[in-house]
Amino acid sequence: MVMKAPILESRHVTHRFGGQAALKNISFSIEKGEVVGVIGRSGAGKSTLLRFLCALETPEEGQILLDGIDLTKQPENRLIEIRRHIGLVFQHFNLLTSRTVASNIALPLQIAGRPRREQQERVNELLELVGLAGFGEKYPSQLSGGQKQRVGIARALAANPTLLLCDEATSALDPESTTSILNLLTDINRKLGLTIIIITHEMDVVRRFARRILALDHGKLIEDGTLIDFLSDGGQKKTLQPLLADIRPKLPNDVAQQMCETDSPGAAIIMRVVHSGEGVMPPFFGALAQRFTLDAALLQGGVTTISGQPVGDMIVSLRGERRDEAVEFVKELVKSMEVLGYVPHHP
Structure with a gap:
């Protein structure tokens, strides 16, 4: 059987802030098309790991490989190109209020110097994909939170990324909007075969969305598996119990x-x-x-x-x-x- 090369790898990643370890020997690999949730409480190391995965920072020790390229060894001009293949979806949308929906989505294409006609075609395609056809000329102030996040997702997809990273993408949304965004991400994964990683502190989000879960606690990777594995291990691993508390049945x-x-x-x-x-x-x-x-x-x-x-x-x-x-x-x-x-x- 031919083994598929992983699309993303973290190899023994360790990082410290002021002598305090934020990440401790983090290793995992993710294959193309996987849907992965990275979960942990505040201070677990999620945000630090995210910055390494999208090549915004370099860890003190270890390697981050995207499509076999070690991001920790690349010069800044090469990293600029690599970052275009990583889509980012933010908690608070990060939309430019002075730009229309269409102009926000087109921003990565403009930065990359794509022809105007190509930009327009791609924007229309993405508006259709995220369920906002006809919203191109509206401004962010005219949208609901869920609609703003759909624009954020469309913008992240504009340059046809290899990897989509979602940083607390549903934390600022109401329950109904959260469900619609998770359904949209699932649909994008199914239609495009895109690898998606969602970083969150909400176990219910990964329960509904992720087919694989990485759990961080105090900078350590304490679990890597399915939610079924988590439920099975929850009684034996006390560090998992606080994460599972919100989704598990409780004693009457x-x-x-x-x-x-x-x-x-x-x-x-x-x-x-x-x-x-x-x-x-x-x-x-x-x-x-x-x-x-x-x-x-x-x-x-x-x-x-x-x-x-x-x-x-x-x-x-x-x-x-x-x-x-x-x-x-x-x-x-x-x-x-x-x-x-x-x-x-x-x-």
């Missing part, structure tokens, strides 16, 4: 108040289970009902679709004489299981 208050860490006769065991694949729910609850005489209850959570695959992320309660047998069965059936605690039996 009445259960949380009764729950304790110590098992006791007749107690219900409370577990978080992650399961994936076809028929996520029926095999789990159906098999428990058929094999064991116990009370099995879904306390919170359910099934959703992630990257086209059904995934169950659930908090369940098991109580009965054969409870421990059922727990061993569940371990074999699901992708991951975490015991959260026990609810004592009250006759």
